[in-house]
Amino acid sequence: MDTFLQQLINGIVQGSIYALVALGYTMVYGIMGLINFAHGEVVMIGTMVSITVLGILLGLGVPMGLAAVLALLAAMLVCMILGWSLERIAYRPLRNAPRLTPLITAIGMSIVLQNLAMIIWSRNYLSFPPIIEKVSYEVAGAHFSNVQLLIVVLAGLSMAGLLLLIYRTRLGMAMRATAQNLPVAQLMGVNVNRVIAAAFIIGSAMGALAGFMVGAYYEIAHYQMGFMLGLKAFTAAVLGGIGNLGGAMLGGLLLGIIEALAAGYIGDLTGGFLGSHYQDIFAFVVLIGVLMFRPSGLFGEKTGERA
Amino acid sequence: MLEVTGLRVAYGGIQAVRSITFHVSEGEMVALIGANGAGKTSTLKAIARVLDAAGGDVHFASRDITRLPAHEVLGSGIALVPEGRGVFPRLTVAENLMMGAYIRNDRAEIARDLEQVYGHFPRLRERAGQLAGTLSGGEQQMLAIGRALMGRPKLLLLDEPSMGLAPLMVQKIFEVIQAVAAQGMTILLVEQNARLALEVSQRAYVMESGGISHTGPSAELLADPRVRAAYLGE
Numbered sequence: 001m002d003t004f005l006q007q008l009i010n011g012i013v014q015g016s017i018y019a020l021v022a023l024g025y026t027m028v029y030g031i032m033g034l035i036n037f038a039h040g041e042v043v044m045i046g047t048m049v050s051i052t053v054l055g056i057l058l059g060l061g062v063p064m065g066l067a068a069v070l071a072l073l074a075a076m077l078v079c080m081i082l083g084w085s086l087e088r089i090a091y092r093p094l095r096n097a098p099r100l101t102p103l104i105t106a107i108g109m110s111i112v113l114q115n116l117a118m119i120i121w122s123r124n125y126l127s128f129p130p131i132i133e134k135v136s137y138e139v140a141g142a143h144f145s146n147v148q149l150l151i152v153v154l155a156g157l158s159m160a161g162l163l164l165l166i167y168r169t170r171l172g173m174a175m176r177a178t179a180q181n182l183p184v185a186q187l188m189g190v191n192v193n194r195v196i197a198a199a200f201i202i203g204s205a206m207g208a209l210a211g212f213m214v215g216a217y218y219e220i221a222h223y224q225m226g227f228m229l230g231l232k233a234f235t236a237a238v239l240g241g242i243g244n245l246g247g248a249m250l251g252g253l254l255l256g257i258i259e260a261l262a263a264g265y266i267g268d269l270t271g272g273f274l275g276s277h278y279q280d281i282f283a284f285v286v287l288i289g290v291l292m293f294r295p296s297g298l299f300g301e302k303t304g305e306r307a
Numbered sequence: 308m309l310e311v312t313g314l315r316v317a318y319g320g321i322q323a324v325r326s327i328t329f330h331v332s333e334g335e336m337v338a339l340i341g342a343n344g345a346g347k348t349s350t351l352k353a354i355a356r357v358l359d360a361a362g363g364d365v366h367f368a369s370r371d372i373t374r375l376p377a378h379e380v381l382g383s384g385i386a387l388v389p390e391g392r393g394v395f396p397r398l399t400v401a402e403n404l405m406m407g408a409y410i411r412n413d414r415a416e417i418a419r420d421l422e423q424v425y426g427h428f429p430r431l432r433e434r435a436g437q438l439a440g441t442l443s444g445g446e447q448q449m450l451a452i453g454r455a456l457m458g459r460p461k462l463l464l465l466d467e468p469s470m471g472l473a474p475l476m477v478q479k480i481f482e483v484i485q486a487v488a489a490q491g492m493t494i495l496l497v498e499q500n501a502r503l504a505l506e507v508s509q510r511a512y513v514m515e516s517g518g519i520s521h522t523g524p525s526a527e528l529l530a531d532p533r534v535r536a537a538y539l540g541e
Contacts, residue, residue: 170409177395177406183357184393186377187386189410189458 005142007264008257013148013217015256016155020210021233022240022248023162024083024203030179030243031199033099037106038086040230041113042079042204046211047221048121049075051128058129068131068216076208082113083204084197092193110227117223125222128215151213158209159249162202166245171198179243228280232259235287241300251298259283308333308493309354309385309462313363316349323349325517326363331462336494338504338525340538341514347497348390350514351464354495355387356380367462382410386460390467390497392451396440400431403439403450407457417457424453427483445476452483462493469500481507501538505529513538 024039053074057067090109094102135146166172178185178195186192214229215221236255240247263279290297309331316324324346331337339347352358354365356377364373372383380387386407395403404424408417425432428449434442439450448468455463468484469477477500485507488494498504505511505525513521513534521534528534 173398173402173406174409176398180395180397181393183377184389184395185406187355187357187381187389187393188406188454189378189381190406191376191378 002141003264004261005140007260009142009144009148011257011260012253013144013151013256014260015236015253016152017210017213017217017229017252018233018236018256019159019249019252020155020206020213021229022236022252023159023245024207025234025237026240026242026245026248027175027199027203028196029237030245031175031182032091032095032196034091034102035106035234035242036086036091036200036203037103037230037234038090038109038113039203039207040226040228040233041110041117042082042086042226043207043211043214043229043233044221044223044226045082045113045117046075046079046208047128047215047225048117048126048211048223049078049208050212050215051126051221052121054129054131064129064131072209072212075212076205079204079208079211080201083200083207087197087200092196110230114223114226121221121223123223125220128219128221130219131216147216151217154209154213158206162206163245165202171195175199232283235283235290238297239286239290241297244297244299247297247299255283255286258286308368309495310366311350311354311363312366314350314353314360314365315362316346316353316358317361322361322517324353327512327514327517327519328363329512329519329522331493331495333493334491335510336488336496336508338508338511339495339497339514340499340501340504340511341520342538343499344516345514346517347514348466351387351466351495351497355385355464357387357389381458381460384461385464386455386458386462387464388451388455388466388468390470392444392447394439394442394447394450394454397438399436400439400442400450401435403454404431404457407454408459410458416459420457420459424456427456427486428453445472445480448472448476448480449483452480452487456487460492462495463487465494465496465498467497467499469498469503477503501534502529 021039021043025036028034028036050071053071054067057070086109090105091102094105132146136143166175174185174190175195175198177188178190178192182192232255233252236252237248239255240251259279259282262282263276266274266276266278311330312328313326314324315322315326327350339350341347349358353360356375360373364371367383367385370383372380375383395406398406404421411417430446431449431453434446439447442450452468465484468480481503496504496508505528508525511525511528512519513528521528
């Protein structure tokens with residue numbers, strides 16, 4: 001029971017991060033049918049920028065709390081610009097190309113960004129300074145820290161904010177309309193280029209937040225970290241039904257929990273043959289399972305009906 | 308008001324519209340009739356800039372709109388009710404109507420126009436909170452027309468408003484189209500139901516394999532034996 005509760009908590013924390021990243025995939029897919037494989041790298045750059053800015057500010061003697069907030073804002077700004085540039089430079093010229101072309105371009109951009117990050121931040125592991133003094137709480141035998149709590153709360157708030165934006169504002173309505181029928185949205189006077197840019201910018205901002213959280217949680221970063229994180233978040237988006245916002249949130253949470261529970265029990269189940277470091281395979285077992293048995297995901301509708 | 312000169316539309320190498328010239332004057336209802344594949348829908352799409360013209364030009368209210376970005380067409384005063392309605396299936400009826408007024412900021416006037424649309428189509432008011440994808444075909448057509456009216460266009464392009472609808476529903480829709488026309492709206496109507504189109508319009512152009520084969524006052528075309536034989540099934 002201790003393992004269950006403990007892994008459930010860990011899964012919710014990791015799942016919140018997956019959910020934030022999955023939203024970036026799903027928003028872009030919903031509007032333009034593109035899987036932006038460079039999104040994981042945007043998240044990684046969010047972590048890297050946070051580390052750099054934290055380093056500079058702490059060096060200048062700025063107090064930790066303020067430095068953390070400024071580093072997060074800087075990471076969001078850089079990632080928003082990066083997301084917008086990706087769309088503008090790499091994907092917009094291919095708007096009318098066959099679907100495979102932008103997909104391959106996305107993989108190419110992912111490689112470009114990884115190498116760019118390697119040049120800027122080196123191929124070493126970087127340490128992310130602890131942003132708050134860690135406090136641990138105990139509930140029914142399971143432990144969780146204030147960092148974990150902060151991650152879940154921040155992720156929840158920003159997702160609530162996103163839902164408000166999408167369902168309660170004019171821009172959100174235009175985004176939903178464009179996702180459902182792009183040519184007709186244009187007839188209504190919607191500048192589709194702006195809507196697509198907004199999807200990239202908003203998704204990248206949430207990606208930067210996720211990148212900051214990953215850094216603060218594991219206190220370590222590496223230029224290749226975006227690859228696996230991106231693949232898992234993509235899996236989460238597919239699990240929830242790609243193109244569906246609520247699906248991405250739930251898919252992320254669910255994937256985090258599945259992974260954590262599997263990691264917690266795999267040793268017992270295999271008599272110690274496989275250890276918890278095999279947890280990565282579960283995300284992909286889930287992906288293969290979804291693609292085989294329910295390719296539209298938990299909340300997805302038939303293809304063609306994207307939201 | 309609308310001047311189309313030498314308009315050509317091509318898909319790949321295939322010419323769908325071969326240099327057609329026609330006009331619609333202010334306050335008129337003009338019909339564009341013809342068989343399936345004659346180029347009627349392509350013509351409307353090129354005017355609304357959903358499609359790029361391969362040649363020729365389109366002037367509206369003395370302004371060249373041939374190369375206008377698609378999202379500025381409504382602002383120039385032209386609304387297209389597309390073939391197949393094109394409602395946003397997962398927006399509510401009310402949200403669909405608000406999308407029609409997307410480019411406007413005059414809240415009070417928008418509310419007034421919304422009342423007017425609900426006046427034309429009381430069914431839409433009853434279904435305001437429902438997702439548009441759950442409406443019947445006729446109700447979706449009402450919604451598509453109502454949504455176009457919310458943009459306060461000066462010219463309404465209607466593409467096959469009767470398509471796939473029961474006769475009673477067609478009658479209802481056309482009553483509203485005529486009421487809107489009577490209030491002074493300029494309308495370009497594309498219809499496969501040639502008899503209906505000729506009955507409600509003042510003038511008509513007959514399209515045949517991408518060109519205009521006949522034109523004249525609708526009443527004359529309705530009496531023309533050639534038109535009757537080819538398009539009215541007599």
